[in-house]
Amino acid sequence: MPATEPVARWTVEQVLSLAPDDASRKAGNKLASAGQWSGTGFDGTGAVWGLCKGSGSKPYQTVVDTTGPAYKCSCPSRKFPCKHALGLLLLRASGDGSVAQGEPADWAAQWLEGRRGRAEAKQAKQEAVASGEPAAGPADSTAARKRAERRAERVTSGAQELEQRLTDLLRGGLATADRTGYALWEETAARMVDAQAPGLAGRVRELGAIPGSGPGWPVRLLEECGLLHLLDTAWLGRERLPEPLAATVRTRVGLPMSADGPPVRDRWLVLAQYDTPDGRLTTRRIWLYGRESARTALLLSFGAAGRAPDLALPVGVTIDAELTPYPGSGLRADLGRQFTPAAPAPDNPPPPGGSTAAALAAYGEALRGDPWLDAWPVTLRDVIPVPSEGGWQLADAESPTALPLAPAALSRPGLWKLVALSGGAPVTVFGELGHRGFEPYAGWEAGSEGTSDGTVRLI
Structure with a gap:
């Protein structure tokens, strides 16, 4: 270019x-x-x-x-x-x-x-x-539709089998789930893989790690079983769901989806980038914020075990580009045409942000569209990191409300970066809010007149 x-x-x-x-x-x-x-x-x-x-x-x-x-x-x-x-x-x-x-x-x-x-x-x-030129001929489209129908049938069989497994678990009592060991869970997960439902397989593996994981594990297991049952029944009754929720269900069970929404061109600020390895795959998440559209978007890329994903964008740069959203209620998009290179911008303020109460309301609203959502991106304005019993929290500078930091955030060096950035003064922080608390990824130091200095700090 x-x-x-x-x-x-x-x-x-x-x-x-x-x-x-x-x-x-x-x-x-x-x-x-x-x-x-x-x-x-x-x-x-x-x-x-x-x-x-x-x-x-x-x-x-x-x-x-x-x-x-x-x-x-x-x-x-x-x-x-x-x-x-x-x-x-x-x-x-x-x-x-x-x-x-x-x-x-x-x-x-x-x-x-x-x-x-x-x-x-x-x-x-x-x-x-x-521009409307056909990407595939009628024969290709017909074959693709038949493959999708066969896969949907396999997923349905897997969901029905999983429902029986959950029924047996509840009939036997959750308190005895730690006696069966992990092998049974892994076998069930393998059955979901055979059914071409990797999303269900991943959730089953998460269930298998809960028994015996510490005080209160039966309650956590019951909660996750409830969410898995909800996903099963949603798949089995997907024809009766609104299309955005049906698309979310298809994504959650693991069906491949393509970005097909209208492209959105904007000046996108890179807010955060982090990797999540699971032993089989490394998932990279890149959060972006559109200056003109005021939209938050998520780019996902994947790498095989031991290899980092290809896509990487430095935090704090701005890129003039088109993003194509995926169907469903989530924020995922694909990076399309880039009109300018990713480069630091002289004027780089944070997203508008809001209070901790507004962040909780946004997370609750997001759960209406995706009950299986672990966390939601929010920007907190004018918060101060303060120690609390057993951890840290972000307290509103102008109100008595606060959000606890997630346990994962407490073990990262970024906590002390956030504390040093604040120095006891209000800061703006971007991160993900979930049922475990808030996990910060980037912050902005407040200027002398209470406005951001425009510099993104990695947390």
């Missing part, structure tokens, strides 16, 4: 937000020195490249296209981005002049031209589909 001026460089914190794990952050920091690199440079289109010393005789060829962003390195690492890409971007972010503007090296230019050529071809295909 050509540009008349150099693309603004990312900050150190934004680069580190791309790292797939803490080990990569540490390794990338070690490589962020000019002595490790040669042949470095950047250009006005968002490309950064360089040669990094390695253990072999040849240096690693590393190139980054920040308009994606996308990465290429000749090292054997399976992490994405690798430590060399992080080190190169950190060196560029330092602004010490060791990465100078120029023309890409031949090896970097070759990869950049190929990548951008493929991106243009993909964009042309998307525009052709949007």
Whole structure:
């Protein structure tokens, strides 16, 4: 994507937000020195490249296209981005002049031209589909419909079998569920996989981890069994549901869905990015906020076990792009055409936000459309982190209400970043509110006149 001026460089914190794990952050920091690199440079289109010393005789060829962003390195690492890409971007972010503007090296230019050529071809295909050109012939559509019908039948059989399993569990008494061991749950989950209902399989595995997990586990097991029963019955009676709720049910049981809503073009602020591994798959969640539309959107990408997902956007940048929403009541969308590279914006205030009471109301309203929702994105305005009995909470600066921080947030270093950012003064915080509490991901420091200074801080 050509540009008349150099693309603004990312900050150190934004680069580190791309790292797939803490080990990569540490390794990338070690490589962020000019002595490790040669042949470095950047250009006005968002490309950064360089040669990094390695253990072999040849240096690693590393190139980054920040308009994606996308990465290429000749090292054997399976992490994405690798430590060399992080080190190169950190060196560029330092602004010490060791990465100078120029023309890409031949090896970097070759990869950049190929990548951008493929991106243009993909964009042309998307525009052709949007203009009404058929994406598949009648025969393909008929075959796809038959495959979907066969899968729906398998899911229905799996849901009926799961209902019988829940009935047997309740008949035998929840208090005895810890005596059966995890094998029975895993067997049931495997049956759901055979029924092509991975969403049901995942919830069954979560049920199997509850018995014996601590005081009050029978109550937690009953709650989760109730939600699973609700999902089963919703699937079995999906024809009678409103379409948004039916779409949510299809998503929850694990049927593949495609983004098919009208594209929304906006200047999207990247609020948060984090990974959730489950041993089989790594799920990356990227939260965005549209400046003009005032919409919050979620980008999901996936990586096989041991590999980070491809899509990565540094927290705090703004990107002019189209997002295509998925059906249902959720906020998931696909990233479409990008009109400008992801770059820091000079005026980058947080989303409007609201009180803790307004956040609770928003979460409750979201549950009406998706009863299986674990958490909902909210921005809290003018809150102060304060210690509470057994943890921390975010207290409203102007009212006596507060939200407890989720247990997961208490064990992360980000808690102390949030406390340091506040210093006892009100701050604006973005995160996810769920039945376990609030988990913060980004914050904004209040200015001298009570307004945000526009800098997103990773929490």
